Amino acid sequence: MNDDFTARLKAYEGRPAAATGVGRDPVNAPMIRHWCEAMGDENPAYRGPDAVAPPTMLQVWTMAGLSGQAGRTGAYTELLGLLDDAGCTAVVATDCEQEYLRPLRPGDEVTFDAVIESVSERKRTRLGTGHFVTTRTDVRTGDGELAGTHRFRILKYAPARREPRERRPRPVINRDNAGFWEGVGRGRLLIQRCAACRTLRFPWLPGCNACGSPEWDTVEASGEGTVYSYVVMHHPPFPAFDPPYAVGLIELAEGVRMVSDVVGVPYDEVRIGMPVRLRFERCDEELVLPLFAAVEGDGG
Structure with missing residues (x-):
């Protein structure tokens, strides 16, 4: 992949990755309770009349459930299609980062929008060669105040040729374990x-x-x-x-x-x-x- 192709990918940086959306449900106590039970989190801040939502639930309020959501814009679809055409047909989620700016409370309405924040240069990984694509979703309250930011990164890659079966990875052994x-x-x-x-x-x-x-x-x-x-x-x-x-x-x-x-x-x-x-x-x-x-x- 040449410099011209990388420049074409970089041109997508800053373009919308999803249309502005509205949370399917307001922030609510039942969903907070289910989350805390699943995580084993008994922090009293998440219960009672003055409860706040756990900060790590930030993405939850933007998810559409099994019914899916309209959302990805032409720019994001075009970018992935461009990578597909270049042979980067496989995808894997690599990591996410969240930044919390204000607590969300039961009753808050949530809006959100996403942007293509960055597209990496060509990277060689154990899975294959490809590009990391990072999207940033800004989550806001109904009055427009920024509550937090969620960055999600995927690797779109051309799968490496599968080698003969290898030994299982070795555990990392240190003085503690x-x-x-x-x-x-x-x-x-x-x-x-x-x-x-x-x-x-x-x-x-x-x-x-x-x-x-x-x-x-x-x-x-x-x-x-x-x-x-x-x-x-x-x-x-x-x-x-x-x-x-x-x-x-x-x-x-x-x-x-x-x-x-x-x-x-x-x-x-x-x-x-x-x-x-x-x-x-x-x-x-x-x-x-x-x-x-x-x-x-x-x-x-």
């Missing part, structure tokens, strides 16, 4: 326990997030758990994995949660609340991972 991985190597799933307040914690941390004590010991997990939540990974493809596959947030019997693959059942039969049991799987000569298999008779 080395004991956990040593336990896994011995077939034990160890949970940290604060020596002061006895609170269990996972993942491993250098200090207690309940009382701040740096002293701790460990307890061994029974291996029993349930699927608290899960996602099915379809994209992007990585050579070491064979999508689609299910990744679960597993609630252990001891009360802590950890992320791991859900195995032993088809990905489309994984369900929230499904009982699972720990098993250790040797991926190669160096790597053993704790995975969770569906308890026989509970799949589907």
Whole structure:
């Protein structure tokens, strides 16, 4: 891709990415309650007559639900089409950033508009070569006051040629979690326990997030758990994995949660609340991972 093509892409910067929209619902207490329950956030600021909405809900008030929304303007569609024509036919969301300027409260009406903020030069990534496209959505109250900004970045790329299956990525082991991985190597799933307040914690941390004590010991997990939540990974493809596959947030019997693959059942039969049991799987000569298999008779 030459400089002329990059200049054509850059010409889209500053153009509207979506028509001005109005939030489908006003900021409301039921949606705040559902969000807090899902996140396990018990902050009293989000309850009662003087409640505010959690700042991280900023994008929620602009979403249109399953019915979809009119919105993307010709400029954004043209930009993606231009990248498609250049062979960048695949897309993956890479990250988002939010800036909060004022709290939103139940009853606030929300309006929003989006702009194509930036299009990167050609970048080479593990997935393939392409361009990062960043859109910025400004979220306002009904009187026009800016409440916050949401930046969303995607990579439109030409998929790299798939290489032969690779080894699974190695976990990052440091002084804070080395004991956990040593336990896994011995077939034990160890949970940290604060020596002061006895609170269990996972993942491993250098200090207690309940009382701040740096002293701790460990307890061994029974291996029993349930699927608290899960996602099915379809994209992007990585050579070491064979999508689609299910990744679960597993609630252990001891009360802590950890992320791991859900195995032993088809990905489309994984369900929230499904009982699972720990098993250790040797991926190669160096790597053993704790995975969770569906308890026989509970799949589907």
